[in-house]
Amino acid sequence: xxxxxxxxxxxxxxxxxxxxxxxxxxxxxxxxxxxxxxxxxxxxxxxxxxxxxxxxxxxxxxxxxxxxxxxxxxxxxxxxxxxxxxxxxxxxxxxxxxxxxxxxxxxxxxxxxxxxxxxxxxxxxxxxxxxxxxxxxxxxxxxxxxxxxxxxxxxxxxxxxxxxxxxxxxxxxxxxxxxxxxxxxxxxxxxxxxxxxxxxxxxxxxxxxxxxxxxxxxxxxxxxxxxxxxxxxxxxxxxxxxxxxxxxxxxxxxxxxxxxxxxxxxxxxxxxxxxxxxxxxxxxxxxx
Numbered sequence: 230x231x232x233x234x235x236x237x238x239x240x241x242x243x244x245x246x247x248x249x250x251x252x253x254x255x256x257x258x259x260x261x262x263x264x265x266x267x268x269x270x271x272x273x274x275x276x277x278x279x280x281x282x283x284x285x286x287x288x289x290x291x292x293x294x295x296x297x298x299x300x301x302x303x304x305x306x307x308x309x310x311x312x313x314x315x316x317x318x319x320x321x322x323x324x325x326x327x328x329x330x331x332x333x334x335x336x337x338x339x340x341x342x343x344x345x346x347x348x349x350x351x352x353x354x355x356x357x358x359x360x361x362x363x364x365x366x367x368x369x370x371x372x373x374x375x376x377x378x379x380x381x382x383x384x385x386x387x388x389x390x391x392x393x394x395x396x397x398x399x400x401x402x403x404x405x406x407x408x409x410x411x412x413x414x415x416x417x418x419x420x421x422x423x424x425x426x427x428x429x430x431x432x433x434x435x436x437x438x439x440x441x442x443x444x445x446x447x448x449x450x451x452x453x454x455x456x457x458x459x460x461x462x463x464x465x466x467x468x469x470x471x472x473x474x475x476x477x478x479x480x481x482x483x484x485x486x487x488x489x490x491x492x493x494x495x496x497x498x499x500x501x502x503x504x505x506x507x508x509x510x511x512x513x514x515x516x517x
Contacts, residue, residue: 254463255467256293256294256317256319256320257463258460258463258464258467259293259294259296259320260293260294260296261456261457261459261460261463262355262460262464263293263296263297263300264296264453264456264460265443265445265449265453265456265457265460266354266385266443266507267300268449268450268452268453269441269442269443269444270385270441270443270507270509273297273300273301273304274301274350274352274383275383275437275439275509275511276350276381276383276511276513277381278349278350278381279307280301280304280305280306280307280309281305281306281307282307283307283308283309284307284308284309285307285309285310285349285350286309286310286312286347286348286349286350286377287301287309287310287311287312287348287349287350287352288312288313288314288344288348288350288351288352288375289311289312289313289314289352289353289354290313290314290315290334290336290351290352290353290356290372291314291315291316291336291353291354291355291356291359292313292314292315292320292321292331293315293317293320294320294321294322295313295320295321295322295325295329295331297352297354298311298313298329302326302328302329308328309328310328311328311329311330312329312330312331312332312348313329313330313331313332314331314332314333314334314336315331315333315334316333316334316335318331318333336353336356336359336360336368336371336372337360337361337363337367337368337371339371340371340374340375344375345374345375346374346375346376346377346378347375347377348375348376348377348380349376349377349379349380349381350376350380350381350382350383351372351373351375351376351380351381351382351383352382352383352385353372353382353383353384353385354384354385354386355385355386355387355507357369357384357386357416357417357420358386358409358412358413358416358417358418358420359413359417360413360416360417361412361413361414362413362414364416365413365416365417365420365423365427366427369424369427369428369431370427370431373428373431373433373514376514377514378514378515378516378517379513379514379515379516380513380514381511381512381513381514382428382433382511382512382514383509383510383511384420384424384509384510384511385507385508385509385510386420386421386424386507386508386510387405387420387505387506387507387508388421388440388506388507388508389402389406389418389419389506390506391440391442391506392504392505392506393442393448393502393503393504394503394504394505395497395501395503396493396497397490397493397494397496397497397498398494398497398498398503400482400486400490400493400494401461401465401468401490401494402505403481403482404465404468404469404472404480404481404482404487404490405464405468406418407472407475407479407480407481407482408468408471408472408475408480410479411475411476411479411480412475421438421508421510424510425438425510428510428512429512432514432515433512433513433514433515434512434513434514434515435511435512435513436510436511436512437510437511437512438508438509438510438511439508439509440506440507440508440509441506441507441508441509442504442505442506443504443505443506443507444457444502444503444504445457445458445460445461445498445502445503445504445505446458446461446497446498446499446501446502446503447498447499447500447501447502447503448498448502448503448504449502457498458495458498458499461494461495461498461503462491462494462495465490465491465494465495466491468487468490469487469488469490469491472487473487
């Protein structure tokens, strides 16, 4: 399917990793999303890395506000070097600790030569649909090149199966799937099936994955129930707004259905709950 530019794309070509607009509301949505995912996936790193041993170098690409780094850093007993990158510098913390640095970097652009082969862990979460028209395989290859021998790469992305959803939740599923399909020319959906052979072809070993249910609304824990509701509503609003510029023929939902989606979804998750699925996929770069 041919790509179509989103309202958020600054170039109009979907080559700048932007699906939703970059503003304060978006960084707040991302932080709420993190809290919901963290509550369901408290073990942030599935790869077998011992964070009690000091000296690790960890990269979180598409870091947003750096909230993933802050939570993992808080639970790590060892002293490490933490690096966050993103295309939106305004999201970065203004006064990070001395062991943490943030850098402007697109995942689809060349990485600093001096970074290659230096990270014990390269982490990327819910970012790959933003490759847009850039080749997914080239983006993954660039990230793998940053991993040091013996180090790991871990991706966390949306899995489109095994959702627990009512009619509004299913409509949300279809709307997001269609949005990611159109803006990435098909690259941004069903990513697990694409990534596994890419990592193996790149020479990685011990490639494994695990799926996680992420509950919202009535299904969520008391700790994050209200945050989950706000997070999902904000995402549904972003989907509703962004799809306005896409070809109607590429979407299963009508304009009227997309406009009504956020409120219908909010009501449904309060009444019956909602659960989507994410996967975590990791692999190790050989020592040699």
